[in-house]
Amino acid sequence: MDYYHKSLKISEDVGDKKAIASSLSNIGSIYGDQGDNTEALGYYHKSLKIEEEIVDKEGMAISLNNIASIYRRQGDIPKALDYNYKSLKIVEEIGDKQGIATSLNNIGYIYFGQGDFQKGLEYYHKSLKIKEEIGDKEGEALLLNNIANLTLKIGQVKKAQVFATKGMQVAKELGFPENILNSANLLKIIFQKQNKYKEAFEMFELEVKMRDSIKNEETQKASVKKQMQYQYETQARELKNEQDKKDLLAKQNYSKEKRTKLLYNWFCISNCIGRFIFRGHRQKQKQIFLSLNRNMKWKRVGRKF
Secondary structure, three states: OHHHHHHHHHHHHHOOHHHHHHHHHHHHHHHHHOOOHHHHHHHHHHHHHHHHHOOOHHHHHHHHHHHHHHHHHOOOHHHHHHHHHHHHHHHHHHOOHHHHHHHHHHHHHHHHHHOOHHHHHHHHHHHHHHHHHHOOHHHHHHHHHHHHHHHHHOOOHHHHHHHHHHHHHHHHHHOOHHHHHHHHHHHHHHHHHOOOHHHHHHHHHHHHHHHHHHHHHHHHHHHHHHHHHHHHHHHHHHHHHHHHHHHHHHHHHHHHHHHHHHHHHHHHHHHHHHHHHHHHHHHHHHHHHHHHHHHHHHHHHHHHO
16 A cells, blocks of 8 residues: 555656556555445546546556446445446457456356346356457356356256366366365365265365465465564654654754844844944934034134134
């Protein structure tokens, strides 16, 4: 968050609107991850507004999808679908296949959540086709699992097994524990429904193994995060102490400078007053002298006559 805000400030200073929109979107994403949907929505809308100003269609599509995801979390399904469809329209206009697949997947997910499984499947299959075309293996694994899960929901167990097995193959190719875990969990449920307990137990063991692997990764990440947090807080305290010292010194210097300036001003004023009084005194003495001098001259002239 700190670095995104720094990036935002620099982008604003140089007037790079695309970078401003990107930073706003990233900040919104962090708020979204923290569950602060209101703040996330605010930043996503700010980002979208700038992208519309500079006609950044790719950015607009991303922001529209982000906004849709927040509305979906808030349970405002009509708004979520509206923004997803707006995003889909833009990515179709610019021919962004990855963006099209993402929007289709998001729309399918909403229909799935609403219980409209057939429509959900329709959009999932469209998204899967594009993912396969562009070679997005991770997206492919996710969609195969989604399709298998939905197919299972409508009672097509054998068909669900086909998609889930394919999803496991792709997940193993990728080697990502989370993808393998999801596929193993789904296949475990499918095998249980088919009374294939040996296969179900194997998938259960694989699921546990992958969960442990993820847990270890999370533990390492948490440890690193804690260490980084400690370093950040220590550095922040040091910077604050340093700044406090600078502020105190600046305040002392300012007070000293202020006193010096005040004394100097009083000296100047006093000097001016003194000079004025002295000048006035001299002028008065001069007038007295001239007056006496005239009287003396008058008397001398008088004595002459």
